Amino acid sequence: MPGNHPARSRRTTERKGDVRERAILDTCEALLAQKGYDAMTVGDIAQGAGITRGALYFYFGSKQEVVTALVARTVEHLWERSRATAETDEPRQAIAAAMRRTVELWNEHGLVFRTAIDLSLTVPEIGELWSRTAGLFITAITAVLERAGIQAGTEPEQASAMARALCWMIERTFYHASQESRENLQKASSTCEHIWLVSAGLTA
Amino acid sequence: MPGNHPARSRRTTERKGDVRERAILDTCEALLAQKGYDAMTVGDIAQGAGITRGALYFYFGSKQEVVTALVARTVEHLWERSRATAETDEPRQAIAAAMRRTVELWNEHGLVFRTAIDLSLTVPEIGELWSRTAGLFITAITAVLERAGIQAGTEPEQASAMARALCWMIERTFYHASQESRENLQKASSTCEHIWLVSAGLTA
């Protein structure tokens, strides 16, 4: 390992607590799938992570904070992926690519997305996180619509408002479909893509 | 009072309990607006209705049952209104009428609709209620699309699947807009109507 100065960051790190923290989040995700948010108790999470309730409160101040951290972790992953995506100029390709990416994301993280949506109202931090995420999508959809010739602007029949409605359509459709099966998610995606295309005036 | 046979139904009725039950539901609705579902406690509801917790449990088995009853009451009203609606043959008119009616419903009952949606996942009865309501909408939208010339069927680009996606678009868009203001709800409605029209191939 030549020239391997740990410098200042990247120390011996990986404190024991970091492992625990990850274990807590992982357990939380698993339990969310098994019993759902309400049924899942702080004791359950602690037990699953191999510690006691008291120890868990050292890491997180409440059940809500745990879930918020889980959502943050997942959503951050989504943001990175979004940034890394190459933009296409041709609207039809851009739409197809976006839908493909969205299906992947929901296949991987559907559970966390759904709980994020469910808790958006009651947990402000999660609401903020999800709202920001939706904002990214809306911006992206708006851009595609404009490039396809839809008039820019925020009036009801202009790009921005349409993008918002399309975003909610996709969110909700995926929310339901991802609860059922991958096939349904794929089909739902096709339907959404079709409506998006038609709305952009790109009828084949 | 000549010939006034109360017959069998329509008795002296209106038991005291019926009044209380309504008071409980009304209080619940008010509290839902004030503090939201989580913050609202069974004690709060009882107090608002002028009884003690113990008495409330004579009427409803749990907080969830109270809210379920509230949702049922509201949704039943919606169903009646739907049945009573005259059907139009001309798709454009049918769409405009449907959106107008939907705006009215959300203006009146937006709060209850939103809580119904929020609790659909955790309270199965409410989920069932809301899912049936969505079903009505989807059926209606499907009919309009088919009359407008969209191919019938459940494949991704056929009427049934499109109707489902459009229904979720409207639900989610109204969910958000109804939290903001009547103006926004009206604008959101215009946008949804436009996308619906375009999807039906009825571009002006």
Add this chain to the structure above:
DNA sequence: GATAAAAATCGACATCATGTAGAGTTTGAG
């Protein structure tokens, strides 16, 4: 209007999850 059954109400209790506090143990840098 007296009366008995049904309807409605109450206060006390048991339970359970949450979050807090403080004491004790492990870990790692110097």
Add this chain to the structure above:
DNA sequence: CTCAAACTCTACATGATGTCGATTTTTATC
């Protein structure tokens, strides 16, 4: 080795839920 920070635990306080049995009020009927 030693001390401080990181970590963990048990015990406790709180607050909401839901249950129970006793008691009072309504209501239908004679």
